[in-house]
Amino acid sequence: MKILVCISNVPDTTSKINFTDDDTKFDTNGVQFVINPYDEFGLTRAMWFKEKQGATVHVATVGGPGAEPTIRKALAIGADEAIRVNAEPTDGFFVAQQLAEIVKNGGYDLIIAGRESIDYNGGMVPGMLATLLGLNFVNTCIGLEIDGNNVIATREIDGGKEKLGTTLPLVIGGQKGLVEESDLRIPNMRGIMMARKKALNVVEPIDATVATNDVKFQRPAPKGAVKLVDADNVEELITLLHNEAKVI
């Protein structure tokens, strides 16, 4: 089995979000970039397939040279090879078209992406990628079992979960549940040393449609101070929620 894990390079979850250039750009100053948390679950599941069922695992990212430390980390965790498409990932449709080209040329059986990137939260790349290539697709995937060509996948739905049956080749938008939090791997020294010897292939982007772009950013309006209610006076909270906030 040949697996491609699509890795999005995103600001660490604790990052302060600021904008520059007259609020037209995300301010990357002092921001630490990491593997998108959803993709970490997918990468760990891919390593599981590699170790338990035999698989080759490649990782791909669409991004500038600045994304390389993140993709190196994926190699250190155990991926065999990495691909970087040398283009700024400004729009999900654009990224999906680039990844579709990689998948077409690489002959992958399973493409693991994340449910969404925690930066722009688009949630578009996996579904678009699957559709562009006519591959099967399962979103918000929390369980994945593969036997030969047959797949049993579980997806999270509002208020529960759904078990689905399908076949390879398949694209998933994955999340926690693919593996547990405690199973996530952090690169060890040996992994980091080995990653230096692994191939990181840089390819140039193909011509592709850019469908959307962010013209301006805004920070949320500053919040007023919290209104504290005495613990012995919960009636007051109910009154405030009813009369002032009008939510009950």
Added chain:
Amino acid sequence: MSVLVYTESDNGKFKKNAFEVASYAYEVAKQLGTTATAIAIQANDHGSLGQYGISKVLKVTNDQLAVFNAKAYADAIVQAANQESAQVIIVSSSSDSKYLAPIIAAKLKAGYIANVVSVPEGTSPFIVKRTVFSNKGFAQSQIDTDIKVLGLLNNSFGLVENSTTASIEAFAPTLEEADFAVKSIEIDKVVGKATIADAEIVVSGGRGLKGPENWGMIEELAEVLGAATACSKPVSDMGWRPHSEHVGQTGKPVASNLYIAIGISGAIQHLAGVSSSKIKVVINTDPEAPFFKAADYGIVGDAFEVVPKLIEKLREFKAQNA
């Protein structure tokens, strides 16, 4: 030219978000000088959409579509969009809609923007506001393709009545075998309980509750309020509550009208996922807990004392205001 909106139903009954996306579609259509058409799959009571400004309903009845199937539903919606020459296609942010929307967008080579929070700020160029960076910011996003797909963030527009009479037309999409290459085997879903995605009120518990055996009062408070229950990440990691209740930046986003956080410290990753909620209430023993900075109302106190009292007083309040 028209605006097409996918109105979701559950067991034949429109979901609340169906009326919200319908209300929104009416506003978008008005801006574009056109009308809003809804596509309803396996739903009843199509006329009710007229109340929210829908002029025409495409009614799909097909047993193959009895259970949600992303590819087949997307195919039906794309065919409807083609028939209606839809310029804008609108869906909600339910898990089903987020599954469908990118498929629809790729089939139509359309730009797609998710988590939209307002009507277009302009239609040429076409610009909408959406949340980004897990609610730590907003973006004004421009869509340059002829056809546009918008995913509306739940509870961001609300229900707006614009009474019209909706004409109802049968619509029979042509479905192929390949549409069903991913098949539903089993659905395991809580029934009769509000879900985090749909609920107007969410009651959420954190590590401060000490253990799963103490969730009875959380359930009870949720029941009195007709709310969904949720939890912080460590609570689901420790298996006190199911994964599906984990909210925050790496869990489910919450966009309810009211979010009540009990025994939750308010870590940045937690707040990022819940800050779209309009009103936030925190109950915590520690006055220094960061959640107090993000909340609208707060009680510094022990959840084991405050919550039972709150339940009792809310029951009285509900009885009086019934």
